[in-house]
Structure formats: structure tokens, C-alpha cells
Amino acid sequence: MSFQLQIEATRGAARAGKLVTPHGIVETPVFMPVGTVASVKGISQDLLEELGVEILLSNTYHLFLRPGVETVRQMGGLHRFMSWDRAILTDSGGFQVFSLESRRQVDDNGVTFRSHLDGSEHRFTPESVVEFQETIGSDIAMVLDVCVKLPAQPHELEESVRLTTLWAQRSVATRKAAATALFGIVQGGLDPALRERSACELVALDFPGYAIGGLSVGETRDQMYATARVTASMLPQEKPRYLMGVGTVRDLLEAIDAGLDLFDCVYPTRCGRNGRAMTHDGELNLFNAAFTRDFSPLDRHCDCNTCTTFSRAYLSHLFRSREMLGPRLLSHHNVYLVNALMREARVAIEAREWTNFRTRWRANA
Amino acid sequence: MSFQLQIEATRGAARAGKLVTPHGIVETPVFMPVGTVASVKGISQDLLEELGVEILLSNTYHLFLRPGVETVRQMGGLHRFMSWDRAILTDSGGFQVFSLESRRQVDDNGVTFRSHLDGSEHRFTPESVVEFQETIGSDIAMVLDVCVKLPAQPHELEESVRLTTLWAQRSVATRKAAATALFGIVQGGLDPALRERSACELVALDFPGYAIGGLSVGETRDQMYATARVTASMLPQEKPRYLMGVGTVRDLLEAIDAGLDLFDCVYPTRCGRNGRAMTHDGELNLFNAAFTRDFSPLDRHCDCNTCTTFSRAYLSHLFRSREMLGPRLLSHHNVYLVNALMREARVAIEAREWTNFRTRWRANA
Numbered sequence: 001m002s003f004q005l006q007i008e009a010t011r012g013a014a015r016a017g018k019l020v021t022p023h024g025i026v027e028t029p030v031f032m033p034v035g036t037v038a039s040v041k042g043i044s045q046d047l048l049e050e051l052g053v054e055i056l057l058s059n060t061y062h063l064f065l066r067p068g069v070e071t072v073r074q075m076g077g078l079h080r081f082m083s084w085d086r087a088i089l090t091d092s093g094g095f096q097v098f099s100l101e102s103r104r105q106v107d108d109n110g111v112t113f114r115s116h117l118d119g120s121e122h123r124f125t126p127e128s129v130v131e132f133q134e135t136i137g138s139d140i141a142m143v144l145d146v147c148v149k150l151p152a153q154p155h156e157l158e159e160s161v162r163l164t165t166l167w168a169q170r171s172v173a174t175r176k177a178a179a180t181a182l183f184g185i186v187q188g189g190l191d192p193a194l195r196e197r198s199a200c201e202l203v204a205l206d207f208p209g210y211a212i213g214g215l216s217v218g219e220t221r222d223q224m225y226a227t228a229r230v231t232a233s234m235l236p237q238e239k240p241r242y243l244m245g246v247g248t249v250r251d252l253l254e255a256i257d258a259g260l261d262l263f264d265c266v267y268p269t270r271c272g273r274n275g276r277a278m279t280h281d282g283e284l285n286l287f288n289a290a291f292t293r294d295f296s297p298l299d300r301h302c303d304c305n306t307c308t309t310f311s312r313a314y315l316s317h318l319f320r321s322r323e324m325l326g327p328r329l330l331s332h333h334n335v336y337l338v339n340a341l342m343r344e345a346r347v348a349i350e351a352r353e354w355t356n357f358r359t360r361w362r363a364n365a
Numbered sequence: 366m367s368f369q370l371q372i373e374a375t376r377g378a379a380r381a382g383k384l385v386t387p388h389g390i391v392e393t394p395v396f397m398p399v400g401t402v403a404s405v406k407g408i409s410q411d412l413l414e415e416l417g418v419e420i421l422l423s424n425t426y427h428l429f430l431r432p433g434v435e436t437v438r439q440m441g442g443l444h445r446f447m448s449w450d451r452a453i454l455t456d457s458g459g460f461q462v463f464s465l466e467s468r469r470q471v472d473d474n475g476v477t478f479r480s481h482l483d484g485s486e487h488r489f490t491p492e493s494v495v496e497f498q499e500t501i502g503s504d505i506a507m508v509l510d511v512c513v514k515l516p517a518q519p520h521e522l523e524e525s526v527r528l529t530t531l532w533a534q535r536s537v538a539t540r541k542a543a544a545t546a547l548f549g550i551v552q553g554g555l556d557p558a559l560r561e562r563s564a565c566e567l568v569a570l571d572f573p574g575y576a577i578g579g580l581s582v583g584e585t586r587d588q589m590y591a592t593a594r595v596t597a598s599m600l601p602q603e604k605p606r607y608l609m610g611v612g613t614v615r616d617l618l619e620a621i622d623a624g625l626d627l628f629d630c631v632y633p634t635r636c637g638r639n640g641r642a643m644t645h646d647g648e649l650n651l652f653n654a655a656f657t658r659d660f661s662p663l664d665r666h667c668d669c670n671t672c673t674t675f676s677r678a679y680l681s682h683l684f685r686s687r688e689m690l691g692p693r694l695l696s697h698h699n700v701y702l703v704n705a706l707m708r709e710a711r712v713a714i715e716a717r718e719w720t721n722f723r724t725r726w727r728a729n730a
Contacts, residue, residue: 039683039690046670067657067682075660075678083674292432295440305411309448313440317432318404324689325404 003139003181003208005240005261011354013232013259016346019055019240021087021139022179023079026054028240028261029345031247031338032089033269037062038072038082041269042331045084051336052343054086055139057264060132061093064122065115069132077137089140089264092129094185095213095244098147106146108166126167127174134177142211143171145185150218157189160214165201172205183242185213190223192230199234209240212260216245224251229258249278249341249365253358256345268338272331275319278338282364286330291316304336368504368546368573370605370626376719378597378624381711384420384605386452386504387544388444391419393605393626394710396612396703397454398634402427403437403447406634407696410449416701417708419451420504422629425497426458429487430480434497442502454505454629457494459550460578460609463512471511473531491532492539499542507576508536510550515583522554525579530566537570548607550578555588557595564599574605577625581610589616594623614643614706614730618723621710633703637696640684643703647729651695656681669701 005028007017019026033040033048035058040048048056063072067081075081078088097104097113104113110125126144133141144167146160164187175182184202188194202210212231215224228243235241240262243255247265255263268278275286279299284291294312306315306329318326341361348357370393372382384391398405398413400423405413413421428437432446440446443453462469462478469478475490491509498506509532511525529552540547549567553559567575577596580589593608600606605627608620612630620628633643640651644664649656659677671680671694683691706726713722 037682037686037688038679039686039688041689044690044693045674062686066686067678071658071678071682074658075676081676081679081682083679293436293439309410311440311446313432313436314403314446314448317402317436317446321402321404321427321431323402323404324406324692325409327689328409328693 002179005209005238007238009350011349011352012257013229014257014345014349014354015259015261016349017261019261021055021181023085023087023139024054026087027343027346029252029256029342030055030262031252031268031342032057032262032264033335034059034264034266035082036266037066038078040331040335042272042327043269043335045082047332048084048335049086051332051339053335053339055089055262056084056086057089057091059093059096060090060129061096063090063136064093064132065117069135072136079137087139088137089242089262090133090136090138090142091244092133092142092144093124094129094142094145095147097124106163108163110144126170130171130174130182134175134180138180140209141180141182143168143182143184145187145213147187147214147217148189150189150214152189154191157187157191157194160187160189161194161198161201164198168202168205168207172207181208183207183209183211183240185211185244186231186235187214188231189214190219190227192227195227195231196234199231203234203236207239209242210235211242211244213244215243216265221251225254225258228255228260232259247338249338249361252338252341253345253361253365257354257358268334269331272334273327275326275330277330278334280337280364286312286316286319286326288316292320298333299337302333302337302340304333306330306333306336367544370574370603372603374715376714376717377622378594379622379710379714379719380624380626381714382626384626386420386546388450388452388504389419391452392708392711394617394621394707395420395627396617396633396707397422397627397629398700399424399629399631400447401631402431403443405700407637407692408634408700410447412697413449413700414451416697416704418700418704420454420627421449421451422454422456424458424461425455425494426461428455428501429458429497430482434500437501444502452504453502454607454627455498455501455503455507456609457498457507457509458489459494459507459510460512462489463514471528473528475509491535495536495539495547499540499545503545505574506545506547508533508547508549510552510578512552512579512582513554515554515579517554519556522552522556522559525552525554526559526563526566529563533567533570533572537572546573548572548574548576548605550576550609551596551600552579553596554579555584555592557592560592560596561599564596568599568601572604574607575600576607576609578609580608581630586616590619590623593620593625597624612703614703614726617703617706618710618726618730622719622723633699634696637699638692640691640695642695643699645702645729651677651681651684651691653681657685663698664702667698667702667705669698671695671698671701
């Protein structure tokens with residue numbers, strides 16, 4: 001079987017497993033670095049491999065606009081275009097399109113929008129985004145969904161669930177490529193009843209995996225944790241569960257504890273570009289004056305290349321001098337740290353140390 | 366002996382050799398990538414090592430302003446600060462200070478200038494810049510010289526030669542660190558008589574190496590080649606000769622042929638950041654529309670990682686999308702190409718193939 005989650009251990013809702021994909025095995029829980037336009041900002045493909053990254057995320061919306069689906073197809077698909085042999089999950093573009101707000105219009109058959117690049121008009125339908133993702137050869141494709149910013153009116157959330165289910169049905173009907181696993185996306189805001197309706201309707205379609213969408217869009221952290229937890233419990237045990245848009249240490253710990261397996265976020269790389277370090281002792285801002293003469297390593301508990309090779313003073317100097325090596329070294333470190341967190345979480349779940357592990361990290365996160 | 370040039374082969378004026386430094390042997394002719402503020406833009410230190418770079422250049426002027434000589438000293442010197450174990454040549458700051466034009470004032474004892482960063486006032490003297498470079502642990506330090514933009518009046522050039530010699534004498538008198546080799550810099554514009562006067566006065570001071578300054582500052586290429594050639598012939602055979610600020614394929618070929626050994630320039634990395642590729646078939650602009658669907662390698666004669674891994678279409682996509690991976694991959698390629706040119710030039714000089722080699726490359730450069 002080319003796509004399957006093998007659960008190897010559980011502690012409460014938390015689980016450790018192996019996701020079999022056409023481009024290799026992905027150990028879960030896993031954080032997927034974001035390569036929006038077929039490149040993870042600050043980290044080259046060979047370094048991602050060296051870091052042990054087994055899956056990354058790219059965005060259909062961005063690739064559709066540039067370089068275009070047809071160019072990627074002619075190159076032999078996204079893996080070959082960007083020289084990445086491991087797994088790729090592509091977002092449907094739903095989230096990006098709905099972020100355009102005034103520049104998009106939804107109807108029952110899809111969404112018409114204007115490009116953020118040049119204002120040109122385009123249309124996504126449930127069918128077209130599945131076809132795009134199959135064409136570029138994604139290992140995991142996402143359905144087109146309707147994502148609503150929070151707080152939202154009940155009728156907006158209900159409408160988003162109605163359309164998301166309708167589009168999910170059409171997505172399932174149109175899929176062709178056996179090598180691409182299509183995930184459904186549960187919507188419903190913070191309302192458990194709506195989340196349950198959305199989850200039930202999608203589970204009836206028997207997707208090979210499910211995502212929780214519509215979170216990290218304006219709610220509080222506690223609201224997000226509660227909704228992620230209750231929604232995860234509505235999804236099939238044996239299938240992978242993906243919480244979209246989550247990437248801080250604390251959010252990841254809570255989401256793993258809630259029974260989620262896959263995560264993505266620009267947070268570690270965006271922080272890396274802006275001088276914000278994620279460390280075992282909390283987050284640090286490298287523009288802080290104290291670091292200009294701090295000759296200790298960035299994170300004394302980290303054994304990444306950045307921490308074992310360079311000092312805080314040198315990193316601080318690079319950021320102050322706007323040298324691109326700064327963003328590179330810090331993005332490297334942040335992704336290494338989040339990756340290590342995932343790897344250690346797996347070990348902790350398997351060793352029945354999960355609760356201690358989570359408590360220890362949470363003390364600083 | 367900790368600093369010495371061993372000449373291994375010559376063809377006409379061109380020579381191949383080995384420069385022994387406290388941080389390893391540097392095979393010449395050699396191109397030094399520029400790490401202005403202790404980082405080569407677009408290429409990390411570990412990649413520079415992998416590329417076989419044996420020496421790089423950093424700028425005293427920039428390091429003096431940020432992070433400051435004292436910070437670098439406290440870090441154990443420039444090598445340790447930037448985690449680079451191979452040789453480093455530092456420019457004296459003369460060129461940068463004279464580029465400030467309206468923001469500097471020269472007298473017989475030094476130059477007072479305002480920082481390009483914050484307008485603060487500082488002063489460099491022949492003694493202070495030697496002390497700075499010795500303090501940060503440069504393998505090769507440059508004297509403070511007076512660099513004049515071309516075209517220039519005869520009296521300006523004469524004054525620059527007078528001061529450069531005066532300062533060179535004071536530099537020699539003040540040097541202390543045996544581990545730092547101090548080079549003199551020949552000035553004199555395009556006037557052979559002035560160049561000869563400058564060269565003679567400096568050779569009398571018995572520097573361990575000599576640079577030709579005051580070129581690539583407004584003259585034509587042919588004027589530069591002629592002046593470099595005649596000036597090189599005035600310098601001692603057995604000592605290293607460094608042509609400052611040269612880095613295109615054609616300039617490097619001419620300079621090697623004129624008997625120069627060391628070169629530096631921001632050209633390969635600056636082009637790399639701006640989408641300009643140096644190739645065996647001439648230079649290419651990756652923003653050219655033709656490349657968006659060109660699935661061939663950047664340079665089919667190059668075996669660098671960029672050329673063996675990625676297509677022109679992908680590189681073009683990265684530059685159009687302003688992804689930082691584009692500048693990185695292209696800076697990598699350009700420096701690899703210039704490095705390969707130097708390595709092949711050495712082999713050609715040793716194999717008595719230099720004239721053929723030079724002619725072949727010049728056909729496309």
C-alpha cells in the first residue's frame with residue numbers, strides 16, 4: 001500500500017507512527033517546513049535532507065500563479081522541479097484565496113480571485129485544485145475548503161461547513177492519481193456541534209487523511225487547543241490527522257497531546273529571517289543589545305550546526321549587518337529545534353515518558 | 366617560514382605557485398571571495414570550504430565600525446569570530462575611506478572620516494590600521510594607502526604616491542605581529558613613471574608582498590591591463606603580487622597573464638545576488654524570459670552543485686519569486702566557476718598550455 005499510517009505507540013490521545021508515502025516513510029508526529037513557492041526560505045534542499053526533514057509543504061496557490069502548473073508538469077513534477085525526492089504535501093490554495101478577502105468571490109461551484117502579484121483574475125474549483133495537485137505530483141493533496149477568519153457569525157461558519165462538504169464530495173469524485181492521497185479539511189470554527197457535523201460528513205467520504213482547518217485564524221490559544229482536541233477525537237483513529245498552520249513549541253506540544261500527527265507553519269523560518277530564535281529556554285531576539293558581546297552558543301542544549309559553530313555575538317552581528325547568512329543560520333537552527341522536538345516527542349510517546357516530556361518543555365515554551 | 370611564495374611554474378609573466386600562510390597553503394593564482402563584514406554574501410563558511418576556497422578577504426573599515434575591533438579581539442580574532450580556519454586577507458580600509466569622498470579629510474598623518482552607517486567621526490592612521498589588522502589576526506594585512514578615482518589630475522596622483530609611501534614607511538615601522546604579513550600597495554594611476562616611483566619606494570621597504578591599487582576605478586579595461594602589466598614587472602619576482610578589485614573572467618585571465626597572483630572582487634557574489642550567471646559560454650541574466658521554461662542546466666560545462674542539481678527554469682523561478690535560494694545557488698555557482706578557472710589556470714601554466722587555455726576562455730569571456 002502506497003499510503004498508510006502505522007501507529008506504533010500511543011499515550012492518551014498522543015500517538016507516534018509511520019506514514020508510508022510514495023516518496024518515503026514519514027515518522028509522525030512531524031513538522032513540515034513550508035516551501036511556499038518550491039523553496040523553504042533560508043534552508044536549501046540538501047540541508048533539509050541533512051536535517052532529516054521527511055516531508056515539506058508547498059502552496060498550490062503560489063505555484064499556480066508562478067511558475068504555473070504547466071511549467072511544473074513539463075519539468076516532470078514538483079519533486080523534480082525543486083530537486084526534492086522526499087514527500088511533499090500541497091495546500092489546495094483555499095487558505096490563501098480566502099486570505100485575499102476583498103479580492104475573491106465564492107459561489108457554490110468555486111472561487112474567483114485576483115492574483116496578489118498582478119491583479120489578474122483566476123478561478124479555483126474543487127475539481128481544478130485536485131487536478132493541479134495531481135498534475136504536479138503531490139504526495140498529499142488537500143481539498144479546496146472555505147476557511148473563515150475568527151471571530152465569525154454562526155451563519156458564516158455554517159455556510160463554510162456546507163460548502164466545504166459539498167466541495168469535498170466533488171473532490172473525491174474527480175480524483176484520479178493513485179499516487180496522490182487526498183485529505184479532507186474539517187471546518188466549523190469554535191463550535192463543537194459544527195465541527196462534529198463537518199467531521200461526520202467528511203468521514204463518510206472515507207478520505208485517507210483529515211486536516212483540521214480554520215484554526216490559528218484569530219482565536220485565543222486556549223480556544224484553539226480545545227477545538228483541536230475535540231475535533232481530533234471525532235476523526236478515525238487509524239488515519240493521519242493534520243493540524244494546519246501550527247508551529248510554535250507550545251502549540252505543537254498541545255496539538256500532539258490532542259492526537260494530531262502532522263503540522264506546518266511558516267513560524268520557525270519566518271522567525272529565523274527576523275532574528276527570533278526558538279530555544280530550549282524560550283525565544284530570544286538576536287537584535288537585543290546584550291547579544292552583541294555574548295560569546296556563548298545560541299542554545300546550549302542544541303547540537304545543530306549553528307549552535308555548535310557560531311556564537312550569539314556573531315549571529316547578532318550578521319543580523320545587525322543585514323547579512324543573509326543570519327537568516328540562514330537561524331532558520332536552520334529553528335527548524336532543527338522543531339524537528340528535534342518532534343523526534344524526541346516520538347521517543348517519549350514510545351517510552352511512556354510523554355507527560356514528563358511535555359511538562360518539561362512547557363515550562364520554558 | 367610562516368609566509369612565503371613558492372613559484373612552481375611560469376609561462377611568460379604568468380606564474381603558478383603556493384603561498385604558505387599561518388592558516389594553510391594557498392595555491393596561486395587565487396581568487397579571494399569577499400566577506401566584507403565577516404561573511405561572504407550568499408555562501409556559508411562550510412560551503413566555501415567545500416568549494417576549496419583557501420583564502421578570503423574581509424574589510425577592516427567595515428569590521429572597525431561593526432562589530433568593532435575590540436569585539437573581534439575578545440572573540441579570539443576574526444578566524445574564530447566567523448569560524449573560518451583558513452587564510453584571511455584584510456583590506457586596510459583605505460579604499461572604503463577614499464570612496465566616502467565628501468565625508469573624509471586627509472592629512473599627512475592619516476584620514477578622518479564619517480561612518481556610512483551613522484555619520485559618527487573616526488580616524489585611521491597608518492599605525493592604527495596595522496594595529497587593527499594585527500589585533501584581529503589577519504594572515505595578510507594591507508597598508509593604509511591613498512586611492513584616487515580615475516581620471517585624475519597629475520598632482521592628485523603624485524600626492525597619492527607621496528602619502529602612500531610615507532604611510533607605508535610608518536606602517537613598516539609599527540608592525541609587531543609576526544603572524545601577519547603586511548603588503549605594500551603601489552599607486553600612480555595610469556602613469557608608468559609614477560607607478561615606477563611608487564613601486565621602487567615600496568620595494569625598498571622590503572614588504573613580504575605587494576598589491577597594485579588604484580585600478581578598476583574608472584579607467585578602460587585596456588588601460589587597466591596595460592598598467593597592471595607594466596606595474597607587475599616592477600615588483601620582485603619571488604614575492605606575491607595582488608591586483609585589487611578584479612573578478613571578471615576576462616580581467617582575471619589578463620591579470621594572470623601579466624604575472625599577478627592574488628585577486629579579489631565582489632563581482633561573482635554581487636552578480637550571483639542579482640541573477641547574473643558567469644558561465645563557460647559568457648554571462649547570462651536569469652531574469653531573461655527565455656529561461657522560465659529552459660529545463661537545461663545553468664552551465665553545461667560546470668559540475669557545481671547548482672548546475673548538476675537544478676534547471677535554469679527553477680533558478681529563474683527563484684529569482685522571479687525573490688526567494689533567497691536564488692542568490693545562494695547562483696553565488697555558489699559563480700564562485701565555483703571563478704575558482705575552477707584559477708585551478709585550471711594553474712594546471713595550464715604547469716602543463717605549458719597557458720596560451721591555449723587563455724585563448725579558449727577569452728573567446729567567450
